[in-house]
Amino acid sequence: MTEQIFFFIFAALAVGSAIAVVSLRNPVHSVISLMVCFLQMAALFVLLRSPFIAVVQVFVYVGAVLVLFLFVIMMLDIHKASMERFVSGGQLGVIGLLVVLVIEMVLIVSKSKLAGISVASVTHLDGSVREIGEALFTKYILPFEVVSFILLVALLGAIVMGRKEVK
Amino acid sequence: MVPLSWYLMLSAVLFIIGTAGVLLRRNILIILMSIELILNSVNINLVAFSYFLQDLRGQIFSVFVITIAAAEVAIALGILIALVRNKAALNVDEIQTMKG
Known part of the structure; x- marks a missing residue:
């Protein structure tokens, strides 16, 4: 039960910060949101009993990749780019494609036989x-x-x- | 215990958000970040299957995915720096030298 509460906290934060990544105008704010998202994913890896992947995630993504992003943003002029509109006109095709993708994903996850697994059957991996x-x-x-x-x-x-x- | 389908749903949601970022945004930096998001949602899938099926291959694969993503970001940002040095454009619609 506790595990489910923690899963909800991490998942909600991850989804919220992921939406922030794609919707914020300023790229620096996007990088910070992406950092929050990756930290939540590392926490989810700990919930999945894979501490090594969680540590690698924090080191490589938060420590190296996002700092690289910040470094590049620092070298570029972001003022022009940050004035862009989120959805420019004439993107109905793209939105239709996304709707198709959503339906497909929901179908795949709900119809899959594997999705019914709730606990690991045998635990011979100690992570x-x-x-x-x-x-x-x-x-x-x-x-x-x-x-x-x-x-x-x-x-x-x-x-x-x-x-x-x-x- | 958390069932496997919750992890699959979360990873699908993050994948869709990342795809929306790639398709809807025109800023090249945001597009690169969305690609990172997509790769990470796949990692959640791999690690979740690795735990629920008790198979180490998922974790090994996700280590490789993380490594390749880091290499990809280094190359992409190198290209971006070279591009901005020659032509001050961060919007992908303005970059059309290759007539793509």
Whole structure:
């Protein structure tokens, strides 16, 4: 019961701040709302007994990605961009598409057999970092290496694109 | 206990909000943030299934998703800085050099 109350608090805050992200005019306010949203998601990961993912979420998203966003906003001139209207005209097609998406999602979640699961049947995972580390370095070693290579490529790409042209 | 369908509903709601942000807003920064929101809603799904089915693969996948999202944001913001340096435009409708 307590868990359900906490789920409601976190879910309501997450949805509210997500709506704030897409509806606020000032990008700085959007970043702060996104930070609130990500922190609520980290709390939900703790409710799902995955503390490692929760910590990674806080470190990588709140600590790195959002600070990067703030840094870029600081370098740009946001005054012009923040004067934009939320829904410019002629977007009826987009809204229709969103309605179709909503109906589809509701149908999928309500008709799915898996959605009826309420408690984990067996609990052989203890959610420790040790399990994830062992799996990452034995069974999933190839994806792990590929991801590290992708990070290296992203680092080089960001440096090359951020540099001034040398003529 | 919280049933699985609540987590699925929450993740669907966040996914739809993120999609609405990508489709309705014209500010490139807000679009990037909405993409992050979409990726995170998928992570909730993965971790929820990982817990309810007691399968570690969901958590492993969400670690990879977080890593790729971080790399994607670094590249996208690098492109954005290069773009703004050449042409002061943050509105995606004004960026049409590639005739897209």
